[in-house]
Amino acid sequence: MKNQQLHERRSKVIAQGMGALYPLYVEKAENAHVWDVDGNKYIDFAAGIAVTNTGHSHPRITEAVKAQIENFSHTCAMVTPYESFVELAEKLTELAPGDTEKKAIFLTTGAEAVENAVKVARAHTGRSGVIAFKGGFHGRTNMTMGLTGKVAPYKAGFGPFPNEIFHAPYPNAFHGISTQDSLQALEDLFACDIEPSRVAAIIFEPVQGEGGFYQAPKDFAEAVRALCDKHGILLIADEIQTGFARTGKMFATEHIGIEPDMMTMAKGIAGGFPISAVVGKAHVMDSALPGGLGGTYAGSPLGCIAGLEVLKIIEEEQLCAKAQGIGEVVNARMTALQKQVPAIGEIRTIGAMMAIEFTDPQTQQPLQDVTKAVIAKAQENGLILLSCGVKANVIRLLPPLTIESEVLAEGLDKLEAIILDVAK
Numbered sequence: 091m092k093n094q095q096l097h098e099r100r101s102k103v104i105a106q107g108m109g110a111l112y113p114l115y116v117e118k119a120e121n122a123h124v125w126d127v128d129g130n131k132y133i134d135f136a137a138g139i140a141v142t143n144t145g146h147s148h149p150r151i152t153e154a155v156k157a158q159i160e161n162f163s164h165t166c167a168m169v170t171p172y173e174s175f176v177e178l179a180e181k182l183t184e185l186a187p188g189d190t191e192k193k194a195i196f197l198t199t200g201a202e203a204v205e206n207a208v209k210v211a212r213a214h215t216g217r218s219g220v221i222a223f224k225g226g227f228h229g230r231t232n233m234t235m236g237l238t239g240k241v242a243p244y245k246a247g248f249g250p251f252p253n254e255i256f257h258a259p260y261p262n263a264f265h266g267i268s269t270q271d272s273l274q275a276l277e278d279l280f281a282c283d284i285e286p287s288r289v290a291a292i293i294f295e296p297v298q299g300e301g302g303f304y305q306a307p308k309d310f311a312e313a314v315r316a317l318c319d320k321h322g323i324l325l326i327a328d329e330i331q332t333g334f335a336r337t338g339k340m341f342a343t344e345h346i347g348i349e350p351d352m353m354t355m356a357k358g359i360a361g362g363f364p365i366s367a368v369v370g371k372a373h374v375m376d377s378a379l380p381g382g383l384g385g386t387y388a389g390s391p392l393g394c395i396a397g398l399e400v401l402k403i404i405e406e407e408q409l410c411a412k413a414q415g416i417g418e419v420v421n422a423r424m425t426a427l428q429k430q431v432p433a434i435g436e437i438r439t440i441g442a443m444m445a446i447e448f449t450d451p452q453t454q455q456p457l458q459d460v461t462k463a464v465i466a467k468a469q470e471n472g473l474i475l476l477s478c479g480v481k482a483n484v485i486r487l488l489p490p491l492t493i494e495s496e497v498l499a500e501g502l503d504k505l506e507a508i509i510l511d512v513a514k
């Protein structure tokens with residue numbers, strides 16, 4: 091009842107553009123469980139969109155943030171900074187893949203991190219062009235909408251977007267786009283749209299998130315790295331959804347063995363406290379004038395202190411290995427289910443970044459309705475699920491990496507029953 095009342099109140103005062111997947115209002119959340127205001131209990135396979143990798147309300151994060159609030163909650167790191175701001179930068183610059191000396195900046199949201207990475211790339215190269223990928227998602231601000239390669243709902247009605255942005259196809263074996271096709275498309279952009287000497291950066295997600303959980307093949311990443319080196323273009327890895335142990339490594343770039351010039355980080359960085367970062371090669375990161383990067387809340391003390399706890403938890407609770415284990419369990423269960431449900435076109439698990447794509451077995455057309463029905467049935471079955479995919483036909487599973495194995499199994503029982511119900 092309370093859920094319904096709140097939903098009615100919400101509809102009156104919140105603009106519809108700020109969508110709500112579930113009419114479910116949260117009272118409490120703990121590790122992989124969420125309780126709503128009507129006392130219903132859910133297993134959370136969304137983790138606030140890959141944010142609470144360390145579980146809801148991890149006691150260590152809660153304690154650290156409480157202690158921080160008792161000391162101070164804000165001074166602005168650009169005015170009078172604090173130790174946690176420096177320490178988190180020290181830790182992240184050390185963890186970022188590659189041997190080159192690194193520096194960091196902190197922001198508040200993922201989109202802001204991407205915006206700032208592009209600013210740094212332009213300041214460093216003196217060039218304006220940026221190449222992104224079809225199916226990519228980089229945020230909802232003007233520049234990041236421009237970079238995003240998915241129209242509805244992210245770009246529809248919101249143009250014009252900044253100019254000098256170009257999109258190439260992202261390799262996607264399931265949909266017949268090879269590494270070679272993508273590389274050829276980049277060469278075509280250089281021939282038809284913008285000369286490489288005017289391109290500041292190529293930005294890519296090592297695993298496309300909103301686009302449908304497709305992983306960049308190693309040979310593609312290596313070829314793009316080489317292309318960037320050849321033309322003096324900076325390579326930006328957007329690790330906002332993939333970072334912080336989600337894919338079984340601290341960063342997904344580690345699967346493909348390249349060193350990007352800059353990485354964007356957010357979401358899992360601080361277990362739910364709003365902070366984001368750009369970490370990159372020191373000589374690149376130092377290209378902007380003092381005061382040109384940052385923001386009032388950038389590198390908030392609450393985010394920094396939470397971020398430091400997240401890093402300790404990832405190491406001590408071995409969350410990279412746990413992510414790997416979760417992926418294996420889910421892959422085995424869903425592969426068995428696929429034998430009974432031909433509408434499951436593909437199962438992709440990169441650690442605990444896991445997706446089920448629904449396609450018509452005869453025509454290979456995307457099955458949006460099945461995906462919608464699975465999402466709709468989840469709530470009544472006590473499960474929180476997300477969809478994704480350019481064609482909106484993918485269910486993505488992003489449980490906290492701290493999920494207990496019996497809770498994961500129970501969540502998968504529910505998911506299997508729902509899929510059998512709507513898709514068999």
Ligand SMILES: Cc1ncc(COP(=O)(O)O)c(C=O)c1O
Pocket residue numbers: 139199200201202204227228229230295299300328329330331356357
């Ligand atoms: C890869 C990627 N980049 C950027 C963003 C934008 O982050 P935010 O919503 O915090 O602005 C997201 C959010 O989903 C993302 O997945």
